[in-house]
Amino acid sequence: MKIACPKCAYEPRPHDRWQCECMTLWNTFDTQGRCPGCGKVWRHTACPRCGRWSPHHEWYHDLPPIDLEEAESATEIPAKG
Numbered sequence: 001m002k003i004a005c006p007k008c009a010y011e012p013r014p015h016d017r018w019q020c021e022c023m024t025l026w027n028t029f030d031t032q033g034r035c036p037g038c039g040k041v042w043r044h045t046a047c048p049r050c051g052r053w054s055p056h057h058e059w060y061h062d063l064p065p066i067d068l069e070e071a072e073s074a075t076e077i078p079a080k081g
């Protein structure tokens with residue numbers, strides 16, 4: 001899994017730390033953005049290098065592509081006969 005800042009391509013190091021509003025310090029990529037102190041899920045993550053915020057999932061660059069056809073058919077409402 002490649003993890004990098006969508007804005008500047010910085011790759012987070014294992015020693016990088018993010019701080020929650022509850023003052024917990026942890027590596028947010030160890031927990032997919034969930035604070036181990038209070039359980040808050042951070043949907044946006046600030047970059048330690050450029051300081052800009054990006055949606056957490058945009059940091060992951062090896063996610064499999066979403067199958068749009070499958071997603072659409074799954075939400076299709078069955079027609080009444």
Ligand SMILES: [Zn+2]
Nearest residue numbers: 005008047050
């Ligand atoms: Zn950055």
Ligand SMILES: [Zn+2]
Nearest residue numbers: 020022035038
């Ligand atoms: Zn917290």
